[in-house]
Amino acid sequence: MARASSSHKSKDLGWALFFLSPWLLGFVLFTAGPMIASLVFSFSDLNLIKGQFHFIGLDNYIRLFAADPKFLGALTVTFAYALIAIPLTLVVGFLLACLLNTKVPGADFWRTIFYMPSVVSGVVVALIWRGLFNEKFGLINWLLGLAGIVGPDWFNDGRGALSALIIISLWSVGGGMIIYLAGLQGIQTQLYEAAELDGCGPIQKFTRITIPMMTPVIFFNLIMGIISCFQYFTEPWTLTRGGPAEATQFYNIYIYKTAFSYQDMGYGSALAWILFFIVLGLSALVIRSSGSWVHYETEEKA
Amino acid sequence: MKATVNRTACVLAMALAVLGLGSCGKSAASSGPVKVQILVGFGTGTDDTQQKAQNQLAQEFNDSHKDIQVEFVYVQYDEHDSKFTAMLAGGMAPDLVMPIGVMGVATYQDEWLDIGPYIKRDKFDLKDFYGSSIDTFKSGSKIIGIPFGVYPSVIAYNADLFDKGKQAYPPHQWGDKDWTYAKAMELGMKLTVDDKGKTADQAGFNAAKTKLYGFALTESLPWRVLPSKFGGNTLGMSADLKTAQMNTPEWKAAAKYLHDLIFVNKVLPKYSSQSGGGSFGDASPIGSNKCAFWEIHSWMQYEFEQWNANMSWDIAALPAGPTGAIAAELNTDTFVITKSGKHHDQAWEVAKWFLQPQVMKRLAGIWGCIPSRQTLAADWKTDMLKVNPKVDWQVFIDSMKYAATPNYEAWVPNYKKVWDAMEKFCDGVTTGAIMDTDKGLEDLNKEVQGYLDEYWKSKK
Amino acid sequence: MIRSASKNAAARRESVLAMILILIGSLTVFVPIAYLVSDSLSSRETLRQQPKPLLPSESYVVTIDGAQCFVYDIEVNGQSRKLAVVEKKGSTWVYANPDDPAERYELGACSVEQRARKITLHWENFGLALQKAPFLRYVANTLVIMVLVTIGTVLSTVMVAFGFARFKFKGSKTLFLILLATMMLPSQVVLIPTFVFFKWIGWYDTFLPLIVPAFFANAWDVFLIRQFFMGIPKELDEAAKIDGCDPLRTLWSVILPQALPVVLTVTLFTMIYVWNDFFNPLIYLQNPKLFTVAVGLQNFSALYFNNAHLQAAGALMMMLPPVLIFFLAQRYFIQGTVVSGVKG
Numbered sequence A: 001m002a003r004a005s006s007s008h009k010s011k012d013l014g015w016a017l018f019f020l021s022p023w024l025l026g027f028v029l030f031t032a033g034p035m036i037a038s039l040v041f042s043f044s045d046l047n048l049i050k051g052q053f054h055f056i057g058l059d060n061y062i063r064l065f066a067a068d069p070k071f072l073g074a075l076t077v078t079f080a081y082a083l084i085a086i087p088l089t090l091v092v093g094f095l096l097a098c099l100l101n102t103k104v105p106g107a108d109f110w111r112t113i114f115y116m117p118s119v120v121s122g123v124v125v126a127l128i129w130r131g132l133f134n135e136k137f138g139l140i141n142w143l144l145g146l147a148g149i150v151g152p153d154w155f156n157d158g159r160g161a162l163s164a165l166i167i168i169s170l171w172s173v174g175g176g177m178i179i180y181l182a183g184l185q186g187i188q189t190q191l192y193e194a195a196e197l198d199g200c201g202p203i204q205k206f207t208r209i210t211i212p213m214m215t216p217v218i219f220f221n222l223i224m225g226i227i228s229c230f231q232y233f234t235e236p237w238t239l240t241r242g243g244p245a246e247a248t249q250f251y252n253i254y255i256y257k258t259a260f261s262y263q264d265m266g267y268g269s270a271l272a273w274i275l276f277f278i279v280l281g282l283s284a285l286v287i288r289s290s291g292s293w294v295h296y297e298t299e300e301k302a
Numbered sequence B: 001m002k003a004t005v006n007r008t009a010c011v012l013a014m015a016l017a018v019l020g021l022g023s024c025g026k027s028a029a030s031s032g033p034v035k036v037q038i039l040v041g042f043g044t045g046t047d048d049t050q051q052k053a054q055n056q057l058a059q060e061f062n063d064s065h066k067d068i069q070v071e072f073v074y075v076q077y078d079e080h081d082s083k084f085t086a087m088l089a090g091g092m093a094p095d096l097v098m099p100i101g102v103m104g105v106a107t108y109q110d111e112w113l114d115i116g117p118y119i120k121r122d123k124f125d126l127k128d129f130y131g132s133s134i135d136t137f138k139s140g141s142k143i144i145g146i147p148f149g150v151y152p153s154v155i156a157y158n159a160d161l162f163d164k165g166k167q168a169y170p171p172h173q174w175g176d177k178d179w180t181y182a183k184a185m186e187l188g189m190k191l192t193v194d195d196k197g198k199t200a201d202q203a204g205f206n207a208a209k210t211k212l213y214g215f216a217l218t219e220s221l222p223w224r225v226l227p228s229k230f231g232g233n234t235l236g237m238s239a240d241l242k243t244a245q246m247n248t249p250e251w252k253a254a255a256k257y258l259h260d261l262i263f264v265n266k267v268l269p270k271y272s273s274q275s276g277g278g279s280f281g282d283a284s285p286i287g288s289n290k291c292a293f294w295e296i297h298s299w300m301q302y303e304f305e306q307w308n309a310n311m312s313w314d315i316a317a318l319p320a321g322p323t324g325a326i327a328a329e330l331n332t333d334t335f336v337i338t339k340s341g342k343h344h345d346q347a348w349e350v351a352k353w354f355l356q357p358q359v360m361k362r363l364a365g366i367w368g369c370i371p372s373r374q375t376l377a378a379d380w381k382t383d384m385l386k387v388n389p390k391v392d393w394q395v396f397i398d399s400m401k402y403a404a405t406p407n408y409e410a411w412v413p414n415y416k417k418v419w420d421a422m423e424k425f426c427d428g429v430t431t432g433a434i435m436d437t438d439k440g441l442e443d444l445n446k447e448v449q450g451y452l453d454e455y456w457k458s459k460k
Numbered sequence C: 001m002i003r004s005a006s007k008n009a010a011a012r013r014e015s016v017l018a019m020i021l022i023l024i025g026s027l028t029v030f031v032p033i034a035y036l037v038s039d040s041l042s043s044r045e046t047l048r049q050q051p052k053p054l055l056p057s058e059s060y061v062v063t064i065d066g067a068q069c070f071v072y073d074i075e076v077n078g079q080s081r082k083l084a085v086v087e088k089k090g091s092t093w094v095y096a097n098p099d100d101p102a103e104r105y106e107l108g109a110c111s112v113e114q115r116a117r118k119i120t121l122h123w124e125n126f127g128l129a130l131q132k133a134p135f136l137r138y139v140a141n142t143l144v145i146m147v148l149v150t151i152g153t154v155l156s157t158v159m160v161a162f163g164f165a166r167f168k169f170k171g172s173k174t175l176f177l178i179l180l181a182t183m184m185l186p187s188q189v190v191l192i193p194t195f196v197f198f199k200w201i202g203w204y205d206t207f208l209p210l211i212v213p214a215f216f217a218n219a220w221d222v223f224l225i226r227q228f229f230m231g232i233p234k235e236l237d238e239a240a241k242i243d244g245c246d247p248l249r250t251l252w253s254v255i256l257p258q259a260l261p262v263v264l265t266v267t268l269f270t271m272i273y274v275w276n277d278f279f280n281p282l283i284y285l286q287n288p289k290l291f292t293v294a295v296g297l298q299n300f301s302a303l304y305f306n307n308a309h310l311q312a313a314g315a316l317m318m319m320l321p322p323v324l325i326f327f328l329a330q331r332y333f334i335q336g337t338v339v340s341g342v343k344g
Helices: A002-041 A059-066 A069-100 A107-119 A122-132 A139-146 A158-171 A174-184 A189-197 A202-230 A234-239 A251-261 A265-293 B002-023 B048-064 B077-089 B102-107 B116-121 B131-135 B159-164 B181-190 B225-229 B249-264 B298-310 B344-355 B357-367 B374-387 B394-402 B415-431 B437-459 C002-040 C124-131 C135-166 C172-181 C187-200 C208-216 C219-230 C234-242 C247-258 C260-276 C279-284 C293-300 C308-332
Strands: B034-040 B068-074 B096-100 B147-158 B210-216 B291-297 B313-316 B330-337 C057-059 C061-064 C067-076 C079-089 C092-097 C100-108 C117-119
Touching (some): A002 C172, A002 C187, A059 A265, A069 A107, A069 A202, A069 C002, A107 C002, A107 C308, A122 A158, A122 A234, A122 C002, A158 C002, A174 C219, A174 C260, A189 A202, A202 A265, A234 A251, A251 A265, A251 B077, A251 B415, B034 B077, B048 B068, B048 B344, B077 C279, B096 B102, B096 B344, B102 B415, B131 B147, B131 B394, B147 B357, B147 B394, B159 B291, B181 B210, B181 B249, B181 B291, B225 B249, B249 B437, B291 B298, B330 B344, B344 B357, B357 B374, B374 B394, C067 C092, C124 C308, C135 C172, C135 C247, C135 C293, C172 C219, C234 C247, C293 C308
Parallel strands (some): B034 B096
Antiparallel strands (some): B147 B291, B147 B313, C067 C079, C079 C092, C092 C100
């Protein structure tokens, strides 16, 4: 019996390796090398233009914490954005998906409308929004004006620029919505029918069935939201270049400038690895907490 | 178990086969003509109409040369930093980069070849070129580039708005001692009009309801421009480039001027050149028809057609600073030869071919610049007059005599960090984040000193 | 009976509320897109106006005595008229009636804003944008990459996700964390080493760096699919096992049919990702004959150039295929439920 179970186990391991093999191979071939290389760079003063490379130990990391106000500035901007944008896009995307999962007339059409912004490329996003956010002639301030509010001078103002970016990220929430929609398809309608027989109203059905059943997808969108928010780059880069006066200098913009504009690949790599550990830490917290709120049919904890 | 091992092995084998397939793709080393690659993307030259015209020139070169063949490689301006760095890291640097301006040259200062020895060897004649344009690419004893074209700066003005405000046009003649920045501010106030028709110099002027603005400085004002106009040291540091000097009285006067222009005299709305919060939205100041006069470079010529349709306009000389001196900003486009490229000699031959007057004339036409050979100035003027006979094009040519040296984009240690620090300061002033400009400059000076120290420490 | 009627009424109220919310939301989302549409039909000059007109309207000229004259909206004797300016005498302008050029008035000067406007739609922008590059070739290139990348991604990510969702062994949690961690390092700092690697194995200026990695699963899709697989009850696997299915067969005939929505989502996302990807082709390709549509469409932008109208037209055309594919494909994976949750 014991032998059978152990052979069963090794057979399982064999299957596991088989299924994981594409990723394991890809990791070894394409991913691990460059990651290790950048880790090595972070302990050096690599400059590709000068062709300079010396190991300088922990100097980059020391400089980062001891003598770089821009590092702290970039971190602050990124956290401020993440704290608002992550929950906002998470909730709005989810509610939108629930709304569009109903059999309203023309649902196909409405879903497509909401999805459209997420296929607009970054450069074009800038083209569209800069005019809308114009202080004097933009549609947004005109609308605010109708409501009796004097709109900010968006891109000429630090807070304004950050708020504008949050509004834009909300606009392209359609990608997350699609994932929720896919998740909603997996919920058995019998569950709702049973709840109805128990006398549950729509709100109860939503909180007792929809939300728990969707937790694996919410978990996915939360983790991915953290990862992508901390690497936010394309929109601020094309729209603001980090300005005005570095008010939207996100962490990744600072990395890009350091690595390519300042040609300080070593320091840029150190910055990147610090970000790596910040995101890893945050994700680990979420994963650890997930045991208490993510509900899997397989009763495994992530 | 065995079956799964086999399957796993199968996936492995497939992976290796795919990798192997790729790696045996390119190996044939070619003999025959040397291929010289020219990277375009550090400046203009990437629009499809430009690409076609440049490729045509390459074709002509290739037809007339047996030993060298030229190929243009294009990358969009926004991605040129990453592509160029990747090419260098991958050991396949392009042989030439063009067109590239002073800033692009300074950013990668260490990567460009000194072409001085070639100039000497071939006795290449530089006399025909604008002296100031050659100076912009001298670095110590080295010469890094010879420009194909120049983009001098002037004042562009909307004559209709001057007529409406009953003001005399600014002078076309350079060197007018009465035409100063103080005067420009005054004039700007008289041409800044609110909804009730009151001007900025009158009592009861309502700045919140401004309909027409008076005077705009270069739209993406690089900060260093202004101190040099006010008699300051353009580079903002000592001659040995070791001590920051960005808190001098001249620098402070320049910052105060910019601040007053926007926040005290309200001649110009606040703006951010960093985040693209342009004062006139998607339009340029003159193009918007809401600004009376504006400092421009000749590369604005892509808008001239539209101006023709909307207004009568002309160009005038730049004002003098408080010391009476005139400093005109100059942009230039050159070629550079990469050190890591493998065909220095051939690259120089290619560059020489493009520098021939007739080829240069065509290049200048493609890029929208003024040829940097003085003998081509008359031709350029004739061409411009054909399109717009009412504009005094000579003002652009004369601007070359007042070109500020060192160039405002000239190299300094830790170039891009210093540059970004200055732009951040300037953005702070133009958006109102920095209202105390003196203190702002003290902070800037401290920050820049840090970058200088960092650079010289690493040199030891 | 009465209860069900009131229930129906409640359901109807819900649907009306939902409809109102959807309408408001989609209007908000669509306005910026409408701007893009308007931009794509505008002339270069219209886009450089301040304020930019909501509809692509332009000033126009009429020919009077052989000269091109702009038409202005001007008030004459308390009447609003459309008159052409035939002569400017300083701040006094001469206006003429375009229909009867002899009818003239000498009045004060006008500003450009007072020019009469006509809505003019520049459909030719789309044609012009398409002439900017050999698009047929670029579309073919993009399709080749897209098909291979999509096949590779779907095959490999489904496999790997199944591995992570269904097999527990020592270290499997760590492996999963490593999978997630590969997404956490900003791509800017791995770009150069990755590039050097591909150059070193001779893949530069070929499609291989764009295609081959797709066959080795990417973390994002694996994570997503795994989440869905975890939501499928394990009893189904057990039943299949008892029927004598090996895991591969279980994946194919039991799990996949259950997870079709997510597999289709991944397919769709991959196709759209490849279609829009601009950066990778730009970095790894050099020969213009190998370019993709996204790279080709960048040809409108250059320093000292102003092609915003063509950029908008190009962007709109770029958007069309993904939007169309999404519109048609969604019915295969989004069925939708009635508000109250009962299938109707």
